[in-house]
Amino acid sequence: MGNNAVFRVHGLRKSFGHIEVLGGVSLDLHAGEVTVLMGANGAGKSTLVKIISGVYERGGGTMSLAGHDFAPQDFALQDFAPNTPAEAIRAGVVTVHQNINDGVVADLDVATNLTLDRLSGSGAPTLFNPGRVRREAKAVADRMGLAIDLRARISDLSLADRQMVAIARAMAHQPKVLILDEPTSSLSSAEADRLFALLDRLREHGVAILYISHRMSDIRRLADRIVSMRDGVISGVFDRKPLDYEGAVNAMLGRKIHLDRIVARNSARLVLTIDGLRIAQGARPIALTLGDGEVVAITGLVGVGKTALAETLFGVRKPLSGTMMLNGKPYAPGSTGEAIAAGVFLVAKDRGENGIVGDFNIQENISLPFHRRMSRLGVLKRRIERATARRQIRELGIVCRSEKDEMSALSGGNQQKVMVARWMSQAAKLFILDEPFQGVDISARRDIAAKLRASANGRATLLFVTELDEALETADRILVMSEQTIVGEHRNVDVDLERLLAEVAGGPLHSAA
Amino acid sequence: QDKPAPFDKPGAVKIALVRYLSTGDFFQAYLSGVEAQAKALGVDLRVLDSRQDAALQADMVDQAIALGVQGIIIQHGLTESMKEAAQRAVDAGIKVVAFDVNVENPKIPQIEQSDRDLARLALEQAVKDNGESWKAGYVYVAGIAPLDRRNETWVDFKKKYAGINEAAMFGTLDNPIANSVANQARSVLSANPDIKVMFAPYDEFAKGVKIAVDEAGLSQDIKIYSADISTSDIAAMREPDSAWAATAATNPAVVGQVSVRALAQLLAGEDPGHNVIVPPTLITQKDLIDKDIKNMEDLSAKLPQFAHADVAMPAWMPNPNAK
Amino acid sequence: MSSGWVRMAAARDHAIRYGFIVLLFGLIAYFAVAADGFVSPQSAVFIFQSVAITGVLALGVTATLVVGGFDLSIGSVATSAMMAAAYVMVVLEQNAVVAVVACLAIGVIVGLINGWLIVYMRVPDLLATLGTMFLLVGLQRIPTEGRSIATGMTMPDGSVANGTFGAGFLALGRHRFDFFIPNLIPVSVVVLLVLAVLIWFFLEYTRFGRMMYAVGSNERAAELAGAPVKAYKIWAYVISGVFASIGGILLAARLGRGDIASGNNLLLDAVAAALIGYAVLGAAKPNAFGTAVGAVFVGVLLQGLTMMNAPYYTQDFIKGLVLVVALVFTFALSGRGKR
Amino acid sequence: MSSGWVRMAAARDHAIRYGFIVLLFGLIAYFAVAADGFVSPQSAVFIFQSVAITGVLALGVTATLVVGGFDLSIGSVATSAMMAAAYVMVVLEQNAVVAVVACLAIGVIVGLINGWLIVYMRVPDLLATLGTMFLLVGLQRIPTEGRSIATGMTMPDGSVANGTFGAGFLALGRHRFDFFIPNLIPVSVVVLLVLAVLIWFFLEYTRFGRMMYAVGSNERAAELAGAPVKAYKIWAYVISGVFASIGGILLAARLGRGDIASGNNLLLDAVAAALIGYAVLGAAKPNAFGTAVGAVFVGVLLQGLTMMNAPYYTQDFIKGLVLVVALVFTFALSGRGKR
């Protein structure tokens, strides 16, 4: 193989300070093929992508790309070393990065965002004609099947829509090489399906695609080849059909993983009772009980109100009506502070915006909500803070040098683990996690799930996930949400998947026609 | 009272004061003088304040013309920017006087508080008090017209008295000026502990120097000579052991009155002369203490030459100070 | 959602979009009644003229606000340009063209230095431009040891400078174009209007302008989309520098000399105009049209108050009050508003 | 990863952390040699005294920088407090305690207004505080119609104000504590040091300070971690206002009168000190220790230059130059640095 490679990296190295992140990575991408890159959190995937796309300077090694008179059979690779993202894009290497907020400009409208790269390209017409830009943007959106108001500001969109905008823009480029770094991490399955259909088309047109994901369902659906990466080196290449998925996972982890079967538990004591809760205008009321020791997952499409419910429970927003009881006492938090004081914790979704304090290191990020408990007379006890951070780093297997590392020096998955670690560092009465597995690798996900289950006694745990797999792997009970209310309930033993999926799809939001 | 036309009809005359500088006690007192004299004359006064924007000040002259005033007082400003504007006003048949800005126009009387005289009076007193040979600190910021004129006198003085040795020159207009100058003066005093006389020909400078001298505990050893005066300056000079020995000043309110009177004379068809000079008064610490002068009112009451200048004072002119 | 709710939202939207403009016209109407001689072509021209220089500076600083930066050095660039123009003509005895070129060169150079510090040296914007501000405030006074520059001045070495401001140069400050009424519109107003239209068009209707907004909102996203972010940012500071130096040229032309005491308030007034611009048409972001309206607004306010004989300190007070009220109105209602 | 590389990185780290401190000591060493009388306890005390007022203001503005804001009103708060102190004692003939309380009340009120505008009315920080700045500059002059306040002054209504600055109040500006040498350390220096230690401890070691940094870095994340974000932001502006009013009290006590002044230079110098603080110990973020060092740095520079008879404009120039060079050094090397 490799003789029809469109793009090739050889012996690529990269260090941050004196930590080596990439230790000589060699990789070929082939025209008309989807190469899936797998690797645990912190393996170096995003770093590799950033070097290829001109964001980082490489520390060593070579990269080459088929010449500009590109044809799939063209073997003449030319040296390729983009100094800036612009150069990479010009050469036909287009990337959708892992951090969604790096892909869109929040203050501008959708149309401008969809055409951002054209506006900055050198051949673009100097004048900015809003009408023409909207027409171009519409063309871009249509290819992707996007139905978003082109005049809407990005900051008013959901995370999923933002991600779709970023992907749509990249797709519109007719790239030679398309790199997608965890593009489905905040997409629902319907949107993901749209994306996959499009990738199929690009594949037929001979685009070489590098696809990074932790979701096995994506990988099974798309992969022509799988490259596993571990600790900054390639640890396995799988291209013999049928693909050896298990082997790829083992290669990326360096060990086998095994899945403990969930033993769904019943709870004796009620922790949370919700009655007649309406979270949106015109929505039907929600009734719900959570028991001690129970892990309950709520699943549903994007935009059905999962986050709204989570935020209502956490005191970020007020319900329109209804009551909540926590441990038998009325619970109506007026602020997040009150919720935390009452023992209700929330791992918020979209860590970049809602979780991470960029100027703080790991330790400071972990202790953030618990300052009151870690201080005397207002003075922080740093020793306790540090000990807590160290314990959590160990518990959740966060890959870092020390608890003093900057958050920006962590890989995406490890940042997410810090967010979970933060809220697991203290005992909760009600522990809410909104999309906690975003960007977390398979093994870490199972670790976290196991930790959640192991520590579940003494509290109720409520999990909001779009991915059904994640619910099935973690929960004792699965609730389905649609149109801002709960529409179904399943004990996690021999779940009637068909019925569950029907309930998920029940909402009118599912307009896959 | 028999006032000549057009002052025989109260309210018939409209004049404008076009200001360049307005912030501070001097300018406030000047304005009150202008207002007092205008009231005594029964003229309608418009105040156009450019707030230290020289370009705007020139425009304001045009604006005053458009407002149909008969007379304009130009208060401070830059020769270059005001010359043409003043000429336009003259061309429009408007009478103009200028205070403390040379608009280079023979038709426009120049009202002056003679800065050279101010500096000379203060320095002569310094020589009288300290002899002809001493080490001096000098506070000066170039580029400010009245300070530049006072500086000319200082330069001449140093030539005249070879024994006067300028050990340090400093100064700043950073706000609050007294505070910033105090900081500088402290540094100068620690670098030159043998300075005997501080010449600070602007009262804000003097105030700052005095603070520094007090803080350095040198108030017995140093004497400060300055120009200008205000109520708080009087208090500072009167303090026990105050280093502030003397200041030379014209009364800004009087200057304001004179400005209006000169303009009124023009309007009445009289000639106040091309240079209308308001003579300065030397005020020493001793005067203040001996005569028990505590504020500007006492000063006016007890130093008549300070309270009123018999300048531009024809018989028909109402005196706003005579109550 | 009931139609009442929709109507209310629409009313609020209107209040946000047009509130400020209504306020402006309300002020004009009030002054027209209350202050003699406020309504006339001359008075209108005068208002524009009075804000021409700060307006030009404000338009420049708008460019840096658009890319998410800030330029504290504009006031000192303007005064440095003024001093340079005077130096070139009076001391070096060159002609007007040389003077103008020298000023523009100063603007470009300072802009490049600011941009370089911020982009390549990663010095925060406020800090970098504060540094250049102090630098220039000192620098512009060194050649003449702090003296103002005027024909016939004595130089530090004792020689006398005999050059003069060229007539062409002075015309920039003093010539007036006929417009229905003869000798109505001064050059500075024309410059202000032309620059306002130029920068407005540039920011709104060219791709460079749009990308500058993108850079200001999310630098990283713009860079990853292939924009030469560094170039855009430097470019913004160069625009700011050049506009400030044009302001300096106009100042020199109006004054006819290089005056060290002039131009103290340029920075704050220009910043005020640019920031008021946020509130115009509910933009809640830097924009050239808003900046121009903001400058005129301040001009109207001060002119009206002057005509009503308000003392200088009440003018500051009312300026602050109206600014705060207008902005509370806009930002509180729009519910947006972040720098 | 050779050990050479490690050593280089360590050296760079050291350069970032200690570069600025080394520069400061270098300056001191230079002046010690070049300027007579620079090295003495008095001289050291004096340097602190000369920066006490701007230093206090700078510490206050640091609090707003920490929560990601900015306070342009500090200069005018200080001068307003100074005027208020003088007014209370001279015109209203009250004692020192009343005057101090009145000043502090002004600081609190202005801080609350700024905070309210920014937090609840969502007016951008620069804009809101620029508005209050103009407002205060005007307001403080209205009671006396633009006159300075001193004992014996004539009020607008013609009456004479006969109150005096209380001895206790003047002592705030003039009393000196013994410290090895009798009468060495002025009250203002003690105030500066105490406030510096207080705010430093508050920001670095208490949970409130830590949360303020969190708010400044990611407001939404701080809120979702249970912080009352609005309260913290308002609190920061109140701190800033109170510190500025303390600065104003010291100013009044030093001058012994209420002086008409805009406070613009106080603002700029305080901001310079706070921003230089970013560069101290490689913090690259607002921090109280850095601010204090920044203030002292400016003090050393100006004291040294004045002692060497450098004219004021070269002082501005060198201040700017050193600022820029020091900061390029820090930020370019550290590769961080964003506001």
Ligand SMILES: Nc1ncnc2c1ncn2[C@@H]1O[C@H](COP(=O)(O)OP(=O)(O)OP(=O)(O)O)[C@@H](O)[C@H]1O
């Ligand atoms: N700017 C940086 N400075 C220092 N270390 C960094 C930096 N960026 C990444 N790293 C380190 O490099 C390693 C690889 O990170 P990278 O983001 O490439 O991982 P990843 O494979 O994309 O992981 P994930 O699946 O979690 O996204 C991690 O250990 C991370 O801590």
Ligand SMILES: Nc1ncnc2c1ncn2[C@@H]1O[C@H](COP(=O)(O)OP(=O)(O)OP(=O)(O)O)[C@@H](O)[C@H]1O
């Ligand atoms: N700020 C907002 N303004 C208007 N509508 C909103 C806002 N935030 C959320 N919504 C709407 O409220 C509903 C619930 O949104 P929510 O974010 O809770 O959905 P979700 O199920 O959690 O989706 P996701 O998987 O994207 O988190 C959606 O219809 C969404 O469009």
Ligand SMILES: [Mg+2]
């Ligand atoms: Mg990654």
Ligand SMILES: [Mg+2]
């Ligand atoms: Mg959600």
